[in-house]
Amino acid sequence: MKVRIFDTTLRDGEQTPGVSLTPNEKLEIALKLDELGVDVIEAGSAITSKGEREGIKLITRENLNAEICSFVRALPIDIDAALECDVDSVHLVIPTSDIHMKYKLKKTPQETLECAANAVEYAKDHGLIVELSAEDATRSDVNFLIELFNKGIELGADRVCVCDTVGVLTPEKSIELFKTLKEHIKVPISVHCHNDFGMATANTVCAIRGGAVQCHVTVNGVGERAGNASLEEVVMALQVLYGYETNIKTEKLYETSRVVSRLMKLPVPPNKAIVGDNAFAHEAGIHVDGLIKNTQTYEPIQPELVGNRRRIILGKHSGRAALKYKLNLMGIEVSEEQLNEIYEKVKHFGDLGKYISDIDLKAIVNEVTGKHAEEKIKLDELTVVSGNKITPIASVKLHFAGEDKHLIETSYGVGPVDAAINAVKKAISGVADIRLEEYRVEAMSGGTDALIEVVVKLRRGSEVVEVRKSHGDIIMASVMAVMEGINMLL
Template sequence: MAQRVLLCDTTLRDGEQAPGVSFGWPEKEMIARALVDAGIDELEVGVPAMGGAEAKKISQLVALKLPVRLITWNRVVLSDLLASYRTGVEGVAICIPTSEQQIKHKLNKDRGWLLDQMGQCVRNAKQEVGYIVLGLEDASRADLNFVKEIILEAQKLGVDRIRFSDTMGILEPLQVFFTLQELAKLSRIPLELHAHNDLGMATANSLAAVQAGFKAVSVTVGGLGERTGNAALEEVAVALKYCLKQEVRLDLKRLNSIASIVSAASDRRIPRAKPIIGSDVFTHTSAIHIDGIQKDYANYQTFPPESVGRKHSTAFGKHTKSKNVVRLLKSRGMDCDQDTVKELLGKALDRIQQLNRPLEEEEFLGIVLSS
């Protein structure tokens, strides 16, 4: 049986790098517990090198003794790692810039220095923690041969997982699949894709990486993260199960409640049409669609909304027909003649024009009761 893909959540690290987002201790604990209760595989919980307040929150998370691996994010700098060790986390992610752009113009160093520094940090971490993730920052803009060289060196050093980061969000699925296949065939170490969503392809790229042989993907709740965010946990988890037919440990029915917690903690409203967790994603307005799902849900259903703790609903818009009105009334134990139905529909359409949006079922019933 194929190995299950690991969902490595970084809401508490990369998610908190989203502009204007800062989680206090109660929010961090609530998010961590919700994700763990749902069955997440790993939590990246922050950056201890940021200082006392951040390190304290991470230490508090460690003290909860949650049944999941907690890791921290670190630059390829020993002082960062020392700050992580003091929190008591089980694992560390050591991030190394891999593109010439960043090696030369961010670090002002060369490849030789980077490999040497990587070796020092990994060997040091091996003495202090039980799990090491080597993060390859800006790997999507790096020389592929240099990435391969890093992978081979990481194998010698005993790294547990390698994270290929599309830091700028510039990859597309076909490129991911054909390029990353080479790395998956080369590496004896499990590979993870950390996808950013600058061009709206983070989820698709994550699935392509899995198809290419990657064993883990980075995710955040709602896609929260730096700039346009990361691959969304809920999208990746559902797509793994229903598109790739992969086993998913996560309890998908908890996705909506987790998203609500993160939305409140980050003060970011969930868009109505946001896949999986948006309020409208299982709502049907067109008469054709409503008729279709009444006959067989599979006519307009990719997967059952009940599998993610949701249900189908209908709304009344300009495409609504009389039979949709009749259906709703009968479901509520009401019966009207055809003339009354047409009158009610006319009033609803007038109200829709005034509000410039569809009406929810309860709003339509309000019109019925006031007529």
């Protein structure tokens, strides 16, 4: 059986507190979702704003393979807004629990039925695919759910959806509920789970086992409160553990995860299943020893299957064999004596509670072997203009070591430091995707000639480096720290 994937990253996912996407950012994510192979993209809620409609229109104009959907309430004005955006379908949502009907809608069950029926009929009359969705369905009377769904189906609803709006479903109840619904409903049934109790993935998978054929998910499990069912977790659990098929190109999961993370400015937790940086990371000596012999000893799937990669982490739990294996993977050759010295330094840093990144390991190796990493990019010039009623602006001139190649860029900022760092980032944007994850001023000495210490944390892919630099000028301290971090990552 093939399960359809209905992605609501751009609607329910964007409802994550603090997240607001521009129309172009919505389009970028939609293009990645289509490339990933999702069947339906819920591009937003057209009634929300002019900008939201602009974003949905950008997506519908692309003629993607995925069905493009807009969330709508059971109101003609919402459906008209969706029609304006030229979507293929509407996710028509109506509250069905007693608490929602009484306090939110202020309608009786009969009035709710009539409202849903009128909206379905209106949407179908205007040529839309309709997915009739029951909000708070898992706290609703099941007989009322069946009545409402069948009324919608009589008027042309193409699919129905059960929403576990506050995440109170359990796996056992999920199987039972969807089995019951399948007996009485003759159109495809969808499931939409929230993660309030951390069971959204389990409940979604169990809904499929019970009879649902489509699941609503978000990339990285983003969404309001504790989030939604995670696309990558649901897809891989269905395929690997239960043998269901989907249209998802799983090797693109990690890449899609990082695009959503970057645009929504929501970091992916390192221990996030499937797409977290630690999902295939190993430190303990006994684990690495097993991996060297056979990767299946401590990995349920190959990381390449989801576009992730195996990481050997060095720390106080690592053994000498793990270090040697790691150095071999990095193409670094050292003598036995040097290996022992590197191993002792790794253990020392591990005992101090430090995580030894690949960048750190290279620095340790260079120290032990007496080699020094060459600066790939050097700062030639830095000019910053700032003052009262002047928007801070900075220009930088960088050049590649040993090459007659220069990078010159200018950028604005909220202050002179921000402008300078923005100019550097802009200059190297065509060379490498390096992001500033953290910036802080950690220590200052007294007096007008105070020595300032700046700490920056930079990321390139899965590699993170932290650099400290001291200088009498905060702008120079900041730029020097950023430049050193860039060179370490390159």
